Amino acid sequence: MTEKEKHTEEKIAEAAREVFIEKGMDGARMQEIADKAGINKSLLHYYFRSKEKLFNFVLSKIMSIIGSRLGVIMQEDVAIIDKVKAFVDLYTDLLLKNPFLPNFIFNEITRNPDGLIDRFSTANIKPGEFIKPLERQLKKEGYSINPHDFVLNLLSMVIFPVAGRPIIQILLFEGDSSAYKKYIVSRKESIVTYVMYALEGYRIKQ
Amino acid sequence: MTEKEKHTEEKIAEAAREVFIEKGMDGARMQEIADKAGINKSLLHYYFRSKEKLFNFVLSKIMSIIGSRLGVIMQEDVAIIDKVKAFVDLYTDLLLKNPFLPNFIFNEITRNPDGLIDRFSTANIKPGEFIKPLERQLKKEGYSINPHDFVLNLLSMVIFPVAGRPIIQILLFEGDSSAYKKYIVSRKESIVTYVMYALEGYRIKQ
DNA sequence: GTCTATATGGCGATAGAC
DNA sequence: GTCTATCGCCATATAGAC
Numbered sequence: 001m002t003e004k005e006k007h008t009e010e011k012i013a014e015a016a017r018e019v020f021i022e023k024g025m026d027g028a029r030m031q032e033i034a035d036k037a038g039i040n041k042s043l044l045h046y047y048f049r050s051k052e053k054l055f056n057f058v059l060s061k062i063m064s065i066i067g068s069r070l071g072v073i074m075q076e077d078v079a080i081i082d083k084v085k086a087f088v089d090l091y092t093d094l095l096l097k098n099p100f101l102p103n104f105i106f107n108e109i110t111r112n113p114d115g116l117i118d119r120f121s122t123a124n125i126k127p128g129e130f131i132k133p134l135e136r137q138l139k140k141e142g143y144s145i146n147p148h149d150f151v152l153n154l155l156s157m158v159i160f161p162v163a164g165r166p167i168i169q170i171l172l173f174e175g176d177s178s179a180y181k182k183y184i185v186s187r188k189e190s191i192v193t194y195v196m197y198a199l200e201g202y203r204i205k206q
Numbered sequence: 207m208t209e210k211e212k213h214t215e216e217k218i219a220e221a222a223r224e225v226f227i228e229k230g231m232d233g234a235r236m237q238e239i240a241d242k243a244g245i246n247k248s249l250l251h252y253y254f255r256s257k258e259k260l261f262n263f264v265l266s267k268i269m270s271i272i273g274s275r276l277g278v279i280m281q282e283d284v285a286i287i288d289k290v291k292a293f294v295d296l297y298t299d300l301l302l303k304n305p306f307l308p309n310f311i312f313n314e315i316t317r318n319p320d321g322l323i324d325r326f327s328t329a330n331i332k333p334g335e336f337i338k339p340l341e342r343q344l345k346k347e348g349y350s351i352n353p354h355d356f357v358l359n360l361l362s363m364v365i366f367p368v369a370g371r372p373i374i375q376i377l378l379f380e381g382d383s384s385a386y387k388k389y390i391v392s393r394k395e396s397i398v399t400y401v402m403y404a405l406e407g408y409r410i411k412q
Numbered sequence: 413g414t415c416t417a418t419a420t421g422g423c424g425a426t427a428g429a430c
Numbered sequence: 431g432t433c434t435a436t437c438g439c440c441a442t443a444t445a446g447a448c
Contacts, residue, residue, distance in 0.1 A: 005413080008413080008414090022317075023232075023317070024230065024232065024313070025233075026229075026230065026232035026233040027232040027317065029440095029441070029442095030441070030442065031440095039414080039415095040414065040415055040416085041441095041442090041443095042414080042415075042416085042443080042444080042445095043413075043414060043415085044442095045443060045444075046413070046414080047413095049443095050442080051441090051443090099316075100316065103309070103312050103313050103316050105373070106309050106312075106369055106370055106373070107230070107313050109372045109373055110305075110306065110309050110369075110372050111228070111229070111233065117381070120376065127376050127377045127378075127380060128377070128378070131378065145400075146396065148378055148389060149393070149396050149400065151378070152363075152366070152367050152374065152378070152393075153363050153397075153400060155366065155370075156362035156363045156366035156367060157358070157359050157362045157363065159362075159366060160361065160362035160365060160366045160369075163312055163366075163369075165316070166319040167311070167312070167315055170322055170323060170326065170333050171333045172333075172334070172337065172354055172357070172358070175323070183354060187355070187358075190352065190355050191359075193407075194355065194359055194407075195404075196407070197404045197405075197406065197407025198401075198403045198407070199403075200403065200406070200407055201399075201402070201403025201404070201407075202403065211431080214432090235422095235423075235424095236423075236424065236425090237423080237424095245432080245433095246432065246434085247425090248425080248427095248433075248434085249431075249432060249433085250424095251426075252431070252432080253431095255425095256424080256425080257423095257424065257425090
């Protein structure tokens with residue numbers, strides 16, 4: 001029964017995704033994944049030969065989803081500040097729903113960067129391909145900023161405050177969870193404003 | 207011999223620091239720490255009763271060092287943009303020397319945030335204490351920006367590009383390590399410029 | 413395909429000699 | 431304080447019945 005296979009495989013993948021993201025490769029336990037998927041531990045090995053293979057499957061899938069979303073936004077034919085706005089909105093929501101995600105990705109990739117290039121190609125992400133169109137657009141709209149700076153500063157301001165939630169929540173909000181969340185949502189606007197103001201400084205005088 | 211004790215204890219702490227930062231709590235092996243310290247595995251347990259205690263010792267010490275550096279900068283009596291410059295310089299260098307650091311801190315704290323408040327007090331960091339002076343200074347210099355935004359955006363832009371090195375190095379520099387490093391150093395200036403331009407937008411018109 | 417039972421290895425921790 | 435030897439546990443992985 002291919003139907004049933006598909007069902008079980010998906011349940012495993014979903015459970016594995018949750019556990020791996022929360023606990024990391026080393027911290028995750030096959031038993032916990034099996035429990036969460038409502039199946040037996042040895043079935044994991046039946047579907048995915050080893051923990052490592054299961055992990056790679058999960059990580060590649062996640063990166064693929066994230067990458068494709070980014071691609072869609074960058075290719076739209078709108079002003080740069082509207083791309084910024086779309087990006088901030090989309091990723092803030094994504095990160096609020098998956099607070100462990102950035103840490104997980106960074107962590108696992110940092111500790112095992114060897115397979116990264118393969119992962120990108122598996123996930124259909126072409127490094128460097130989006131930077132040149134961005135550079136053209138910035139120039140066309142009259143901003144002399146280095147596109148690398150532009151991209152990284154934006155990514156940083158969106159991702160970092162969510163990735164570092166526990167620290168930031170205590171350091172800036174005395175541990176108040178709802179105050180933190182409210183603030184992160186408010187950043188959807190304030191980041192766009194901040195970027196807009198910064199861009200003003202880079203405007204080429206005519 | 208207290209001299210010898212100190213010596214061994216420090217060797218252990220140093221080795222543990224390196225291994226924990228690189229591998230994380232779960233990934234680290236007591237054997238590897240012992241090897242790196244040039245001693246026997248059971249000596250680890252003689253000095254620090256368990257892996258967990260050793261880990262806590264290491265993490266608290268790291269946070270203490272980082273926190274105190276930040277405190278010094280914030281308290282200096284200079285213009286806000288000069289504080290930004292000092293912060294960017296100091297932490298860029300620190301992070302280039304310890305690229306695994308931010309990931310390590312985020313990761314371990316995210317996965318076990320319970321002891322964080324204790325850790326801050328052990329490390330002599332007083333959450334929230336630096337935000338009010340900063341708010342006053344921003345207002346005094348005529349900038350109407352939310353101090354939380356100001357701090358977080360700065361932290362983000364400094365830390366994120368180093369924390370996410372493997373991804374960024376491939377995504378933006380086609381894996382070229384020296385191009386990446388050169389770029390990170392160049393950010394010492396470009397971040398300050400970016401912040402300065404952004405602040406201009408927040409200047410209260412007189 | 414799915415289960416139970418078990419093999420296999422590795423790791424943290426301890427005992428005990430020196 | 432430092433070592434060798436070893437315990438006991440737990441996690442991944444496999445064998446084999448159904």
